[in-house]
Amino acid sequence: MYISITPQKISEGYSKSSADFVNYLEKENEGRSPENVEQFFDQFHDRIDHNHVVREIDANTKKLRNRDPRFYSITISPSQRELRHLDNPDIQLKEYTRQIMEEYAKSFHRETEIQVENIKYYAKIEHERTYKGFDRQVRENAPFNKKIIHLRNEIRMVDRGEIPGSIPKLEKEILNLQAAIPHKVNGIPIVEGMKKEGLQTHVHIIVSRKDISNQFSLSPGSKHKASEVQLNGKTVKRGFDRDKFFQNAEKAFDKTFGYDRNYVEKYRSHKIFSRDPQRYFSQLLDLPQTEKGMAIKLLRQTGIEVPNIHIPTNQVQMALQTIKQVKRAMEIAVQSSSIGI
Known part of the structure; x- marks a missing residue:
């Protein structure tokens, strides 16, 4: 499960609406x-x-400053493994979205507990995704596409008489490169903007920065983590607890749909990886054989090769360069939603 929270872009060239x-x-x-x-x-x-969504979100901005986001975007992107587990993704993800927004409300620290009834939000289910530039398939196809473009330019120059060369020979090189491109969909090389194959159902949520009464600001922004402040002589917590939100969202999916989440799919595991990759792989390789096999399979589906060696828990030995390479691959995989958090 990949869940992201993104503020409205507020800068020159972007509308406040x-x-x-x-x-x-x-x-x-x-x-x-x-x-x-x-x-x-x-x-x-x-x-x-x-049109109702636009009117409601745009009208719910009382006392916000010009540089304040008017709304936040939450994206819920189940993995294909999670989607295959569902019997009716459209209906079940709508139910799950409503559960998530209850957890979203509970994750705010305020003097009085925030309820989902206090949140103004609208959600929409989508069924298609396109390949982005950071997707592994696009990146690995890129050198081949670059050479093909170069050869096509050469053919045009030869045809105009600007350079010597054999057009049939250049065309044959292009055919060889097209055959060698590693990632294709129905025989067509994958490029940025192409629709992704398989199950791609996901949910977009637009949630107002202000509560439904248009009186209080509810920001889930990273600069608004839970903290203690003095208010009317009392110490109270303010802010938004992202860890609590992500963890409870994950638990809600597993409990509601009876999903058996693997080690590499867990939010807690990704936190360990971001802080201590050696510990992450040590724990992975110490899993029971069946779960470890599934974990390695899920990682390799994203193009990440797990070191095929035993790494003792108390004396982890992995080359620093290998860790850096795997960490970068994991970050890219998370961005492209091929691994969930």
Whole structure:
């Protein structure tokens, strides 16, 4: 499970309105008949029109400064393994989104407990994803595509008489490179912007910075972690507990759908990896054989090769360069949602 929280972009060239973001989320509805349009939903209502979403989010900005985000975007991206576990992803992910937003509300520290009824949000299910530049398949195809472009430019120059050369020979080189490209979908080389194959259902949520009464600011931003402040002579906690939110979101999925989460899929494991890769691989290789086999299989599906050696728990010995390379590969895999957190 990959869950991200992103603030609205506030800078020159970006609108303060939520309209651009909401319209972007309407991209899958283009060309659909009215009865087949995927609409927004919130905690208590289904089939909410996108124009209503824009009006509600844009109007809920009382006393926010010009540089304050008006809203945050939460993306819920289950892995293909998690999606295959679900019987009806559309219905079940809608149920799960409502559970997650309850956990989102509980993760705020305030004088009085925040309830999901205090949160103004709208969510939308999407079924398609496209390859991004940081995806492993795009990166590994890139050198081949670069050479092909270079050869095609040479063919044009030869054809114009600008340089000597054999066009048939250059065309043969291109065919050889096209055959050698490692990643394809139905015989077509993967490039940035191409639709991803397989199950890609995910959820986008737009949540207002202000509570539903338009009185209080509720920021989940990284600069607003839980902290203690003095308020009316009392020490109270303020901020948003991201760890609590991510952990409870993961537990909610597993409990609701009876999902047996592997070591490499756990949020706790990813935290260990980011702080201590040696400890991460030591724990991975100490797992029971069945779970370890699945863990290595899941990692290799992302293009990460796990060292095929025993690493003692109390005396980890792995080359520093190897750790750096694997760590970078893991970071890229997380960004592309091929490994969840």
